[in-house]
Amino acid sequence: MRKTEDTEDSYFVSKSQRKRDMDALQDLGKKLTEYAPARLKKVPMSENLREALVEMARLTANGARARQLQYIGRLMRSEEVEPIRAALDVIEGKSHAEVARMHRLEKLRERLLEDETMLTEIGNEFPSLDLGRLRQLRRNAIKERAESKPPKAYREIFQILREMDEGKHGASGDDQDEDLEVAGE
Template sequence: MNTTPENDDAWVSKTQKKKQMDALQDLGAELTRLSADTLKKIGLPEDLLQAVLAHKKITSNSALKRQVQYIGRLMRETDPAPIEAYLAKIKGDNTAHNAYMQRLEMLRERLIEHDDVLTELVAKYPAINVGSLRTLIRNARKEKEQAKPPKAYRALFQQLRAEIGENDAI
């Protein structure tokens, strides 16, 4: 029986298979750039973990290329989704985290521009350290007026990040 796109829904072209294998090989190459501790946290299969760790010990360019190809072959037997998710989390591609950071940046800007935002923040988060926030806001305003380096501006962001959790609504 002939397997063609017309008579089989699961048919995949040779080019598409090669692209998938190259993508897995690239994912494996990304794994080789991670530290051993990080690799162990991902929960890789033992043979894949050993292959990636062996890659770190190889110095010859052609041997490195062969090892990456071997890692790519091992990746075919592994579900890439959890690995991709972990790498995305490490890279900071996590959109929820990015949105949280942007909300904090906007809050910092509003705190510097308007005095009433601090009272709203204290009402929402009663345990927040108001004294240090006021000092940082005042210093950030002075830095902005005097065109100084944004030391207090950054410290204000770090303070907000420490006080307001990522899962809290801002």
């Protein structure tokens, strides 16, 4: 008779479950191949996986792509998967935090267009920001709206606000965004 150990650390995973887990990792690897290598720069992964993804983008033959996809799946087994999934959610805009951050920035842009005093508040919050440029973009955006022109300046204001926000908070907007929002109301 075989004696089995019943410890809290031992956990049995069936062969079928391991296969499902491997397939899920390979599917995640396949999803990574759908993005341009430049877009994946912020995704935390090993250098080997990054190189394999770049190589996958270069391949054209179906057989070579299938082999490379298998290799990527094998590399995925040694990766931290949750940070990769979270980064992909941010890239795809699925992250609730990222959606909320974008909404905050859109509200800030709208308040800026409605009230010029928001320039002072934004300047106090972000002293390195070129307020003259932002003021000019605000005027241009208001003029574009009035003349029903394409919203070039309107979009550029959002880009500046987003870059400013990323510079202050990294890739995620935190409670300090809400402080700026409350200050403007």
